[in-house]
Amino acid sequence: MTMLNRTVAFRFFLSRFLRPLTACALVLLTVAPVQAAPANRPVEGIKLAAGRQHSAMLLQDGSLYLWGDNTYGQLGFADLDYLDEPRRLQLPGKAVDVSLGFDHTLVLLENGAVYAMGRNAFGQVGNRSTIQAAKPVKVDGLPDISAVAAGASHSLALDTLGGIWGWGDNSSGQLGEPHGQPISDDAGRVIGHRHINPHRLVQNGAVSIAAGGNFSLYVNMSGQLLAWGDNSRGQLGDRSSQTRPSPQIVTGLSSVKKLAAGFHHVLVVVEENGSDIMYAWGDHTAGQLGLEAPSTGDVFLALPQRLDPSLYTDRYSGRIAKISAGFAHSIAIVDVQPYKSENSENARQQILVWGDNSYGQLSLPSVPLQQQPVAVRSAFHGFSGDDYLPIAAVACGSFHSLLMSSKALLAASGRGDRGQLGTQSVINREHFTHVAIPDLVRPGWIDDATLTITRLADGQLQLSWPPARDNIRLAGYRLAIMWSDGSSHHEELDPVEQWTLRADHPANQAANALQAAVFAFDEAGRLLPDRSLSVLSAYMPPEQQPEEPQSRFFSDPYESKPLAGESGHLWRPGKTEFSTMPEVPWDMTAIYTPEELPQQPDHTWRIVLLSAAALLVLVLLATVVVIRRRHRKEHPETDDQAASPAVRRVP
Numbered sequence: 001m002t003m004l005n006r007t008v009a010f011r012f013f014l015s016r017f018l019r020p021l022t023a024c025a026l027v028l029l030t031v032a033p034v035q036a037a038p039a040n041r042p043v044e045g046i047k048l049a050a051g052r053q054h055s056a057m058l059l060q061d062g063s064l065y066l067w068g069d070n071t072y073g074q075l076g077f078a079d080l081d082y083l084d085e086p087r088r089l090q091l092p093g094k095a096v097d098v099s100l101g102f103d104h105t106l107v108l109l110e111n112g113a114v115y116a117m118g119r120n121a122f123g124q125v126g127n128r129s130t131i132q133a134a135k136p137v138k139v140d141g142l143p144d145i146s147a148v149a150a151g152a153s154h155s156l157a158l159d160t161l162g163g164i165w166g167w168g169d170n171s172s173g174q175l176g177e178p179h180g181q182p183i184s185d186d187a188g189r190v191i192g193h194r195h196i197n198p199h200r201l202v203q204n205g206a207v208s209i210a211a212g213g214n215f216s217l218y219v220n221m222s223g224q225l226l227a228w229g230d231n232s233r234g235q236l237g238d239r240s241s242q243t244r245p246s247p248q249i250v251t252g253l254s255s256v257k258k259l260a261a262g263f264h265h266v267l268v269v270v271e272e273n274g275s276d277i278m279y280a281w282g283d284h285t286a287g288q289l290g291l292e293a294p295s296t297g298d299v300f301l302a303l304p305q306r307l308d309p310s311l312y313t314d315r316y317s318g319r320i321a322k323i324s325a326g327f328a329h330s331i332a333i334v335d336v337q338p339y340k341s342e343n344s345e346n347a348r349q350q351i352l353v354w355g356d357n358s359y360g361q362l363s364l365p366s367v368p369l370q371q372q373p374v375a376v377r378s379a380f381h382g383f384s385g386d387d388y389l390p391i392a393a394v395a396c397g398s399f400h401s402l403l404m405s406s407k408a409l410l411a412a413s414g415r416g417d418r419g420q421l422g423t424q425s426v427i428n429r430e431h432f433t434h435v436a437i438p439d440l441v442r443p444g445w446i447d448d449a450t451l452t453i454t455r456l457a458d459g460q461l462q463l464s465w466p467p468a469r470d471n472i473r474l475a476g477y478r479l480a481i482m483w484s485d486g487s488s489h490h491e492e493l494d495p496v497e498q499w500t501l502r503a504d505h506p507a508n509q510a511a512n513a514l515q516a517a518v519f520a521f522d523e524a525g526r527l528l529p530d531r532s533l534s535v536l537s538a539y540m541p542p543e544q545q546p547e548e549p550q551s552r553f554f555s556d557p558y559e560s561k562p563l564a565g566e567s568g569h570l571w572r573p574g575k576t577e578f579s580t581m582p583e584v585p586w587d588m589t590a591i592y593t594p595e596e597l598p599q600q601p602d603h604t605w606r607i608v609l610l611s612a613a614a615l616l617v618l619v620l621l622a623t624v625v626v627i628r629r630r631h632r633k634e635h636p637e638t639d640d641q642a643a644s645p646a647v648r649r650v651p
Helices: 003-021 604-634 636-643
Strands: 047-050 054-058 064-069 082-089 095-100 104-109 114-118 133-138 145-150 154-159 164-169 181-184 190-202 206-211 215-220 225-229 244-249 256-261 265-272 275-283 300-307 316-325 329-336 348-356 369-375 378-380 383-385 391-396 400-405 410-414 429-435 452-455 461-464 476-483 488-493 498-501 514-521 534-540
Touching (some): 054 095, 054 400, 104 154, 215 256, 400 429, 452 534
Parallel strands (some): 047 391, 095 145, 316 391
Antiparallel strands (some): 047 054, 114 133, 145 154, 215 225, 225 244, 256 265, 316 329, 348 369, 391 400, 400 410, 461 498
């Protein structure tokens, strides 16, 4: 079947069967099988979440930003129809987890409390009613919680003892038994069930959870995966399409490391022979399983199918860093060789995408459907490639995708009609497009960078340091000098790497000890105090006491700190300003000036040399031709002899 026919079949399937369900996609937990974390835990890293038509970004400081559709209050901002750029939501504490469903939002705070907002027809907000919540409301009746997961219209929470709690829609058994409150149509017929209060589904033993459209999953302490709920597309992985109201082990899998659930399909990562391998099952109508099986018409696979990333990238290092599943598309972030760690200078990753691309959510222009994984390629500023600096977070929504780079640069692609891309517009994007967010990375130096102090022959002091690196651009440096006599000098500098203190400065005496520090700041850190910035420091003892330590003269000595707040840094600067371009799979002219972007390699000298060499060869050839012609004119008998070679006489 041609690609066009395939696309038509897929769109027909969506409009005939699935669109009436309003298509959900969930960013579901990328989790490792470890014991549930205690409450009051810190944010482990930046997280992205994407729902049907809204998006969320959780930063390392516990702040939560949301944007997109707000028809039901799912953004938590009252009296707002939609929002096309990220806006911070005020919460009663720091957030540590977030998950988005069809039209509702779950937020976990560091104290273990869960807050929810948005549509509540099935009780998925958990406020003991079916009235929507336009602002965050606390979900009562829960113990200390360590993770949350939102399905289409149901909600899950994992407590610190390994128990699982659920509330909301239970029409497909996704919340187990009992069925809960019946839902009746106008004729009085029961058409579903719901729980408007949280109830315990699993007593203990769970270490991670995920919620698909109308089904639920968890990984137990042994690394086994269990699933229950809707199974109409084989998403429970039990060889059938029979709905199951209680957790059943998905056979054939062990030591599950990562888990992601889409609307009707599932992705997991397990380790086999020291290498990460992916398994996929469920709906395959749009190729979202990434398998060679046909992906047109009513196609689903009810057993886990092996998906080996090494088949789709020639430099796969054996590690799958992140996975995410949307309504009908999938994304995997894989490490490529050479690779040491995410903090190493040469760490690179590829973005493998597959499935539905009807709105450009895969960032593959002019490709309506991608049946097998393919690496996202970029070609910007004269550079091209398909590997990038490590990706910090990824999220698949219904028909849009979000990416956060290790340098804290955010981008989105796909459908944008309700502002869910955050690009200050409501248009679709076929490429990943930059999303403006607060600058999260402060400038810093590589670990072996040093500040040097030199006393010049004319008595001046010269301070030199290497340039600091920033994810966007450096604003300048602050210089602080202290002498042992109590004198000090402070100055703010442009982005330069050298500064000289005049010889006639009152404290510039060889008899004084000296300590100096240079602090790097960007526009976001311009008003921050020195001690919160990256710093390089140096010490010069008095000429008469060269062996005296710094502590002898200064009670509060400066100490070098190449990166400020290292735990909060996503990106560590390398030895060069930019790695091999592109660093991210989107155009960076929105955040860098042309001068700051890496220039294409200057091959002018090579061209000149090659041209000169070619010209020299032509001259030599022409000279040979001229000489031969002149020789023939002057010695025609030579040509006759050549034409009629002498016959050897036989005596």
